Amino acid sequence: MPTFDYAAYDASGKLVDGVVSADSERHARRILKEKKLLASKLTEVSKSSGKSKIGRRSRVNEFDLSLVLQQQAILIQSGLPLEDALRMTIEQAETDRQKRMVESWRSEIIEGRSFSEAMRRSPYKIPESVLAGVGVGEESGHLHAVLMRLAEDIETSAENRKTVTRALIYPATLLGASMLVVAMMMVWVVPKITAIFISSNRELPTITKIIIAISDFTQQYGLILLLTAITVGVAVSWLLKDPQRKKRWHQFVLEMPGLGRWTTMANVADWSRSLGVLLSNGVPALAALKISSAVVTNLHLRDKMEQVTESMRRGTSLQKALEESQVGSGFLVHMVGSGEASSELDKMLMRVSEYYSLRLANAVEVFLKLINPVLIIFMGGIILSVVAAVMLPIMDMGNMV
Numbered sequence: 001m002p003t004f005d006y007a008a009y010d011a012s013g014k015l016v017d018g019v020v021s022a023d024s025e026r027h028a029r030r031i032l033k034e035k036k037l038l039a040s041k042l043t044e045v046s047k048s049s050g051k052s053k054i055g056r057r058s059r060v061n062e063f064d065l066s067l068v069l070q071q072q073a074i075l076i077q078s079g080l081p082l083e084d085a086l087r088m089t090i091e092q093a094e095t096d097r098q099k100r101m102v103e104s105w106r107s108e109i110i111e112g113r114s115f116s117e118a119m120r121r122s123p124y125k126i127p128e129s130v131l132a133g134v135g136v137g138e139e140s141g142h143l144h145a146v147l148m149r150l151a152e153d154i155e156t157s158a159e160n161r162k163t164v165t166r167a168l169i170y171p172a173t174l175l176g177a178s179m180l181v182v183a184m185m186m187v188w189v190v191p192k193i194t195a196i197f198i199s200s201n202r203e204l205p206t207i208t209k210i211i212i213a214i215s216d217f218t219q220q221y222g223l224i225l226l227l228t229a230i231t232v233g234v235a236v237s238w239l240l241k242d243p244q245r246k247k248r249w250h251q252f253v254l255e256m257p258g259l260g261r262w263t264t265m266a267n268v269a270d271w272s273r274s275l276g277v278l279l280s281n282g283v284p285a286l287a288a289l290k291i292s293s294a295v296v297t298n299l300h301l302r303d304k305m306e307q308v309t310e311s312m313r314r315g316t317s318l319q320k321a322l323e324e325s326q327v328g329s330g331f332l333v334h335m336v337g338s339g340e341a342s343s344e345l346d347k348m349l350m351r352v353s354e355y356y357s358l359r360l361a362n363a364v365e366v367f368l369k370l371i372n373p374v375l376i377i378f379m380g381g382i383i384l385s386v387v388a389a390v391m392l393p394i395m396d397m398g399n400m401v
Helices: 025-034 062-077 082-091 096-110 115-121 128-140 143-199 206-239 243-255 259-280 285-295 299-313 318-325 330-342 345-400
Strands: 003-009 015-021 038-046
Touching (some): 015 025, 062 082, 062 096, 062 143, 096 115, 128 259, 206 345, 243 259, 243 299, 259 285, 259 299, 259 345, 299 318, 330 345
């Protein structure tokens, strides 16, 4: 059944918006009329493209999804029927995105579908691991416990990815801002000051000559360099849209010192946690492995995880499959072997995830503590050079007087 985004006026004249499922636009208007709403705008959401006709993408923020699942878990555990729990969540939604997502689920459930099916049919993209977990939770009668664990899994996985991102964004931002300031000085400030020294026909210090040469180069070719950098960035982005090129790039990233180790730890932690949560919720092993492989964002590592799944399908133990694919470290293989031997694989996988998450957080923290003084000294040296290039000729002129 199609889903429509709507904007409508209620009885008090207030403009409200939301999502409604209907057979047609006319049917949607009739449903809104029954709710005492006067439709102002009605737009069908295309499920195939993940976009509405007005161009809004139907992607879900991970923290929004985690929060909504936690709310559902608490309300269902308190004894509320699912439909009432969703309605209460809609009324208390903190953002418009949350409200629309939950409304799309509720409209499907009102029509008699299960929660997992409602989430799957929704125009908002929900991770396959969440859909599988919710389905098993409904069948087992422990939906509230499953939702809470899935929410924690989503939040922790997102935090792992943000840990790596923070480690890269901070030094990049500091360097970018500093270089921008230096470039502005070279283009506008330094030429005006050094023009005085050049007109005096005096011998200038070496550092001043170097700064003047850099300033001249920046004025002449700075714009060309900037446009070249932007062009290269756009070209690389376009080239990486090809899956094979992107896979080779991801393999190169894994071989980079530092970043490769962080990427591996983050992906293995996400894979272990996802697999552990799915197994503990009763999802069959092969299905859980297939779903968990999709959680891995590095395409080269994802290929290896899919090889692990294929080996398991042929009857190989998970420990042996991980050894053959050379995924992770000996710690992962040892813990998986212990889990298989003790029939507590799900618990061992959760411990593996916690271990790699902690190692990742510690590694990033140490990196940031080391890189901060290095960047400060580096940028301080550049600024000091510019200041020295300006001040030395001035001091020399003062001495001559």
